[in-house]
Amino acid sequence: MKQTQMPLLETRDLSRTFGHGEQTVDAVKDVSFSLQAGEIVAVVGESGSGKSTLARLLLRLLDPTAGRILLYGRDVTKLRRRKDLKSYWQQVQGVFQDSFAAFNQFYTVRRALEKSLNVLDARLSSSERLRRVEASLTEVGLDVADVLNKWPHQLSGGQLQRVMMARALVVGPELLIADEPTSMLDASLRVTVLNLLLDLRKRHNMGILFITHDLGQANYVSDRILVMYHGELVEQGPVDTVLTDPQHGYTQRLLTDVPRLSRKYGDPS
Numbered sequence: 001m002k003q004t005q006m007p008l009l010e011t012r013d014l015s016r017t018f019g020h021g022e023q024t025v026d027a028v029k030d031v032s033f034s035l036q037a038g039e040i041v042a043v044v045g046e047s048g049s050g051k052s053t054l055a056r057l058l059l060r061l062l063d064p065t066a067g068r069i070l071l072y073g074r075d076v077t078k079l080r081r082r083k084d085l086k087s088y089w090q091q092v093q094g095v096f097q098d099s100f101a102a103f104n105q106f107y108t109v110r111r112a113l114e115k116s117l118n119v120l121d122a123r124l125s126s127s128e129r130l131r132r133v134e135a136s137l138t139e140v141g142l143d144v145a146d147v148l149n150k151w152p153h154q155l156s157g158g159q160l161q162r163v164m165m166a167r168a169l170v171v172g173p174e175l176l177i178a179d180e181p182t183s184m185l186d187a188s189l190r191v192t193v194l195n196l197l198l199d200l201r202k203r204h205n206m207g208i209l210f211i212t213h214d215l216g217q218a219n220y221v222s223d224r225i226l227v228m229y230h231g232e233l234v235e236q237g238p239v240d241t242v243l244t245d246p247q248h249g250y251t252q253r254l255l256t257d258v259p260r261l262s263r264k265y266g267d268p269s
């Protein structure tokens with residue numbers, strides 16, 4: 001099985017600039033990394049370091065300025081036709097920070113998830129669509145009868161975040177790009193979402209790119225950490241190596257900003 005050896009996702013010198021002339025920002029610059037099926041990789045970095053731009057590039061919601069994206073070795077950088085993007089989104093799905101903004105306010109939970117199923121090639125019967133929607137809501141720990149016919153404003157932040165996960169999962173993706181999915185949740189709900197990511201990996205061997213500005217959360221869920229600084233990947237490695245023996249000055253500073261963590265791992269300064 002050659003495919004299983006190949007990384008699920010690989011980027012090569014992926015770059016994206018915004019603006020023109022003097023005003024140019026290198027939001028993502030020469031980012032190269034890979035992620036295997038069943039692996040959870042955290043992307044950490046302060047606000048403005050390019051994490052969300054990277055997420056949007058990987059989801060093919062934004063075109064790179066340079067570089068390549070490979071999915072199981074297949075170059076997907078130039079996908080543009082609706083049909084090709086739809087098949088890409090069967091494999092790669094995203095969840096975002098602001099779940100309220102991510103939803104059409106005029107769609108019930110059921111409608112939003114059924115819409116998500118439109119990326120599938122197969123024409124599903126309405127009972128099959130409903131079955132998949134219900135299974136997906138159950139998988140993220142929601143009570144189907146309680147949420148199925150509700151509108152976004154009728155749900156709590158925690159419920160909405162799970163509905164967004166369900167919307168991504170309903171198509172059966174192999175890669176989930178999660179852009180700060182917990183940052184608008186309070187602490188107790190955060191752990192639930194992180195545990196859900198761990199469950200998904202275990203149950204479906206899903207690859208997950210988990211974006212966070214919180215090293216504690218990265219430590220909790222991930223196998224490897226990528227550190228971004230001003231659009232560049234300044235350090236990457238196994239979570240324990242990066243947290244106990246950070247090489248880059250920026251990573252060392254990030255660690256000293258997390259007192260609980262630096263105590264646990266020995267003060268890096």
Ligand SMILES: Nc1ncnc2c1ncn2[C@@H]1O[C@H](COP(=O)(O)OP(=O)(O)O)[C@@H](O)[C@H]1O
Nearest residue numbers: 018019025027046047048049050051052053054
């Ligand atoms: N659509 C855009 N137009 C112009 N600049 C942008 C756009 N999106 C992001 N940027 C800039 O790119 C940089 C990285 O932003 P972002 O990817 O949102 O970082 P993060 O998610 O790490 O906070 C920032 O300087 C931001 O202002």
Ligand SMILES: [Mg+2]
Nearest residue numbers: 051052053180
């Ligand atoms: Mg962001």
